[in-house]
Amino acid sequence: MRDNFFARKRMNTLLFCTLLMAVTLIAIIITDYNVIKGFTSIPKAAEWALSNFYPNEKALKRLPAIFSSMTETILVSIASTAVAAIFAMLFAIAGSQTTGVGGVISFISRSIATLFRNIDVAAWSMILLLSFGQSVLTGYFALFFGSFGFLTRAFMESIDEVSNSSVEALRATGAGYFSIIFQSVIPSSIPQLLSWILFMVETNIRHATLIGILTGTGIGFLFSLYYKSLNYSSASLVVIVIVIAILFIEAVSNYVRKVIL
Incomplete structure (x- = not known):
């Protein structure tokens, strides 16, 4: 019974992760979001913030x-x-x-x-x-x-x-x-x-x-x-x-x- 409980729990976790990934992929397709461009733009955004987003005199x-x-x-x-x-x-x-x-x-x-x-x-x-x-x-x-x-x-x-x-x-x-x-x-x-x-x-x-x-x-x-x-x-x-x-x-x-x- 204990093995069945853990097996059912693993199955529910797997189903939840699969559903989450499916929803994410659907959202990416609908919004035309470029995942690679999004991640590669993070360093540029950080550089801009350090160069411009700080208080001056x-x-x-x-x-x-x-x-x-x-x-x-x-x-x-x-x-x-x-x-x-x-x-x-x-x-x-x-x-x-x-x-x-x-x-x-x-x-x-x-x-x-x-x-x-x-x-x-x-x-x-x-x-x-x-x-x-x-x-x-x-x-x-x-x-x-x-x-x-x-x-x-x-x-x-x-x-x-x-x-x-x-x-x-x-x-x-x-x-x-x-x-x-x-x-x-x-x-x-x-x-x-x-x-x-x-x-x-x-x-x-x-x-x-x-x-x-x-x-x-x-x-x-x-x-x-x-x-x-x-x-x-x-x-x-x-x-x-x-x-x-x-x-x-x-x-x-x-x-x-x-x-x-």
Whole structure:
């Protein structure tokens, strides 16, 4: 039986690899992609980047403006995540198997979370551009909707992982619904909830760069502006600032996770 299990596993792996190669070949044929030319152009691309894509003295004079845009991007990401976390908590409590009231309300909460989670923030940006135009508000709501869907689902799973024994113990003592939530469920799951919020902040800072290109705001707009004007030295400085900011935020998030977990 064990030999049959491993044989079946090897067969499934072989079938998956064959299917992957077939899809790759079909994509190459449809797009007329020249594989050899693509790989041989990598050294030339690296040479061009080393020759042109680096900050110079003129680009460094734009550093204050770049820092200002980066600060705006970070603040919008944090604000959208924080507000989305509040709404996500309400929907997660209503839709959770542990704290949910069940029936139609739980179904609606889970359905809304699934809908918002499956629409990418870039798609939200393009949808909201029709209503709000190119503005910070468009980027804020795009990040908010994306964060809301993801955090609602993550919060539901975190709350459902809470041991039912403490909930049942409080119910046995006659504790009310809100007492159970605020005295048992939320305190038990708060470390996981905070960890998800920090993860969402990191993700939104990355997303905000792309959204800024679409909405004409923040650090993404500056990169698009410099790159399209062939100011590669300033564009490279924007990239460096983004990378440093993301690494810094990630380091802070990891430290906070170590403290709370």
